[in-house]
Amino acid sequence: MTSDQLHQRVQEALDSSSAAGFAPWSDADFESLARSLFAHQYDGCAPYRHYCEVREVSPQSLGTWLDIPAVPTEVFRTVDLCTFPAAEAELCFLTSGTTAGERGRHFLRRSQSYEASLGPWLDAHLLPKGDTPRILVLAPSVADDPHSSLSFMLQWAVERRGAAGSCFCWKEGLPDLQGATSKLSDAVDDGQPVLVLGTARALQALLEGTIRGELPGPVVLPQGSRIMETGGFKGAAATLDRDAFYRGLSKLLGVPPASIVSEYGMTELGSQGYQPGLRMRTDEALAESLEALLLREPELADPWGVPRLFVFPPWCRVRAVDPHTLKLLPSGEAGLLRFWDLSNVDSVQVVQTADVGRVLPEGVVLEGRAPGAPPRGCSLAVDEVLAAAARSSATAQAD
Amino acid sequence: MGDATGQDMLLTEHLEEQTQRVRAQREVLGALGVEGRIALLAQVAQRWMDPSDPFRVQAIRALPGECFLAEEQVAWGLDQAFAGVDAATLRAWWDREGGSGSASLSAHLWSGNVFVAGLPPVVASLLAGVPAFIKAPSRQPTFASLLVDSVAAVAADLGASLGQAAWPRSDAGATDRLMSAADVVFAFGADESIAALQVLAPPDLRFCGFGHRYSIAVVLGDTADQVADGRSLESSFGSLEGLARDLLVWDGQGCLTPRWIFVEGDLGRAQSLAAGAAEFLPELVTRFPGQRLGPQEGAVRSSWLASAAFAGWSRAGDHWAVAAVPWSEALPPAPPPRCLCFAAIPDLALLPSILAPLGRRLQGVARLGTVARDQELAELCAPLGLSRLAKAGALQQPPVDWNHDDVRILASLCAG
Structure with missing residues (x-):
């Protein structure tokens, strides 16, 4: 099956799933598409094929979708994981820079399946009544950060779902807090509900700016407003x-x-997870299952009765693996989160993260990241020394 | 046998009194004579080697919890530490480095995990007739306490010239008091801790600091093919299984644990060695198990092994992992603990430049192959700080008189 044919198949499956209210997929349906994607990714991406060969897994020998070799997120920093020449990518998303140095790269030959995944799931969780509010974004637009997958998603929301007056409040690499407060006041004056989308850091800056008196005081946005x-x-x-x-x-x-x-x-990942607070108001079946969960695990409820978990679309399955053995854990046990995302068509569909969480039938309880590893006796912390040497070399060159 | 925790912590308040009492034993120690001290030290070591010895039994019971090691690892550590403390070795050491010096008290600042690392300077001190006082890590006080008691059980005079207490290194006041009372200090720990202690040390103090180091192994090209099955070599060559043991005995910790195994040859050769090791590791790790990995360590290990598989080849199991990579992919980041990382290197002459970013911190090299190339290896690695070269399987068994970090331990106690 060619990449175009697979994109078509994925889009049809996702569209039909969205139209059916995101009912869980049968194992057979998931398996079938996962196998086709694995064959495509195995054949088309030579480094991944080599990796699978080392793991002794091929499309012919594959047991179930659970046996498809997972690639840790760190590997995206050093290996181009794509089934096509990277130079031909329609989109190249980069991870944010961290102390690890290299930024991870996710190449998309085309955005079709990515959009087919992000759109309906965003609608279901932020716009469950099908409304089109004014959208105000406290994050960079695609023009400001063309390699950010978050910016791509937010731009999609503004362009496809935002009412007139929707905008990005971002200036010179930072959130435009003055601009944002002014736009928020406009929305209050217009009586139009607002969907505020932003990074936690930017929203925190808005909050702190107001507390410090550097920004105008609080506002009461029109009813129906919400925040992501x-x-x-x-x-x-x-x-x-x-x-x-x-x-x-x-x-x-x-x-x-x-x-x-x-x-x-x-x-x-092409797919996203959301906390289901808004969706619960319109999806009775979901609300019923989450209420049952909260009866079982009341500590999962936040003070407003919303479960502290993330839900993923049925084409993106999540499992926790034992950090020690990397074997799959039973439902409810905490481990490293591993994703099978069928919207990842031309890269790799199984991604191993360093995030820790518990996977329940209803969703994923994220537990953040574990603290650093303990000290190891009198053995040298090699990476620290190498990092220091690299920093010192860079400083010397700069001087 | 003393309570190794609460009581000793309280004793730090009386440190001055304790160190004076130990220091006062110098004449008694001198009166024993070199031969008398050698005989008693060898007797102490013999007892520690006896499986029924109560101090050994208690150590094997208590240390796994303190040091995060299995009982078999503790037993192995005790055996390798005390096996070399015999009369012939001590006499030869004395003949080489001994003499009548002026030191009247040595201080020993131990660090954690590899609990026997600080033993040789203590043995050297008693051999030299210099009373010794050990500062044990507050979280791992048991071995120092048992050692002092075991020496006293063999000979009260010798025991009285050895003292110990445990306190956290953050209690700089107590450490300062101990260093002020001593003429010679042997300190183990991270480079930063050693540097900080050195600043605290009085100017006339002889200060021997042992910071964090790393080790490597080298598989010589002319023997790489023969050793892939793990065992079929003449004993002087070392063995692949011995090399794995060097890596596992201290659970991947310790300055003598090989972090990389450089294979003279191509990636295929490195891979056949890694595959050979993967055959026997599942059984070997049952004798030398490791700590269970937490999420952070597990994630790092998973990423590293996946990256190695992309660049070459890797396999992992419960408590073990192997990888074969081109040397250019070997660092950074460093392989996770308990991973035998075989890095193919076309020419050993590249080693100094590959490892140069780590400075002069190379502690040991385990050699798998003919002893005839030891001179070449020693010359290659000397600029990197090398102080121990041994066949694979023996790297973690340094003799008691090893010049750790090129420090002549006994001589430093006997210096005028």
């Missing part, structure tokens, strides 16, 4: 106290805390 924050509760920013942050945002913008939705996404 992303990136606040994993990795380096995990120290944010979610509930206190949501209370602050609620007071700042006059949006009920239950109308604040957290999004979980990563450059290496």
Whole structure:
């Protein structure tokens, strides 16, 4: 099957799943598409084929979709994982820079399947009533950051779902907080609901700017307004106290805390996860299953009765693996999260992350990232020394 | 046998009194004579080697919890540490480095995990007739406590000239008091800790610091094909299984643990060695198990092994992993602990430039292959700081008189 044929097949499957209210896929349906994608990725991506050969897995020998070799996110930093010449990519998403140096690269030959995944799932969780609010974004646009998968998604939302007046509040690499408060006031004056989309860091800056008196005071956005924050509760920013942050945002913008939705996404995946607070209001079956979950695990409820978990579309399955053995864990046990994302057509569909969480039938409870490894006796911390040597060499060259 | 935790922590308040009491034993120690001290030290070591010895039994019971090692690893560590403390070795050491010096107290600042690392300077001190005082890590106080008690059980006079207490290194005041009371200090720990201690040390103090180091192994090209099955070599060559043991005995910790195994030859040769090791590792790790990996360590290991598989070849199991990569992919990042990383290198002459970014921190080289090339290896690695070259399987068994970090331990105690 060619890449174009696969994109067509994926799009049809995703469209039909979205139209059917995201009912869970049967194992047979998931397996069938996963196998076709694996064969395509195995044949088309030579480094991945070599990796699979080392793991002694081929399309012919594959047991089930669970046996498709997973690629850790770190590998995206060093290997071009694509079934086509990278130079021909329609999109190239880069991970944010970290202390690890190289940025991870996710090449997309075409955006068709990516959009087929992000669109309906975003609609279901942020716009469940099919409305088209004014959208205000506290993050860079595609023009400002053409290699950000988040910017691509937010731009999609503004262009496809935003009412007139939707905009990005971003200037010279930073959130334009003055501009944002002015736009928010305009929305209040117009009486038009607003969907605020932003990184947790940018929203935090808005909150702190107001507290410090550098920005105009709180506003009460029109009823039906809501907020989506992303990136606040994993990795380096995990120290944010979610509930206190949501209370602050609620007071700042006059949006009920239950109308604040957290999004979980990563450059290496075409699909995203959302906290289901808004969707629960319109999807009775979902609400019923999550209420049953909260009866079973009441500690998962946040102060506003929303479960602290992320839900993923049925074409993106998640499992936790034992960090020690990398074997799949039973449902509910905490481990490293592994994703099978069928919207990843021309890269690799199984991605191993360093995020820790519990996978329940209803969704994924994210537990952030574990603290660093313990010290190892009198053995040299080789990577620290090498990093220091590299820094010192870079400084010497700069001098 | 003393309570190794709470009581000793309280004793730090009386450190001055304790060190004075130990220091006062110098004449008693001198009166034993070199031969008397050698005999008693050898007797202490013999007892530690006896499986029924109560100190050994207690160590094997208590240390796994403190040092995160299995009982078999603790037993192995005790055996290798005390096996070389015999009369002939001590006498030869004395003949080579001994003499009448002026030191009246040595201080020993131990660090964690590889619990026997600080033993040789203590043995050297008693051999030289210099009373010794050990500062044990507050979280791993048991071995120092048992050692002192075991020496006293053999000979009260010798035991009285050895003291110990445990306190956290953050208690700089207590450490400072100990260093001020001593003429010679042997300190183990991270480079930064050693540097900080050195700043604290009085100017007339003889300070021997042992910082963090790393080791490597080398598989010589002319023997690489023969060793792939793990065992079929003449004993002086070392063995692949011995090399794996060098890596596993301290759970991947320790300055003598080989971090990379450089294979003279191509990637195919490295891969056949890695595949050979993968055959026997599942059984070997049952004797030398490791700690269970947490999420962070597990994620790092998974990423590293996947990257190795993309660049070459890798396999992993419960508590073990092997990889074969071109040397250019070997660092950074460094392989995870308990991973035998075979890095193919076309010419050993490249080693100094490959490892140059790590400075002069190379501790040991395990050689798998003919002893005839030891001179070549020693010359190649000397600029990197090498202080131990041994056949594979023996790297982790340094003799008690090894010049750790090129420090002549006994001589430093006997210097005027």
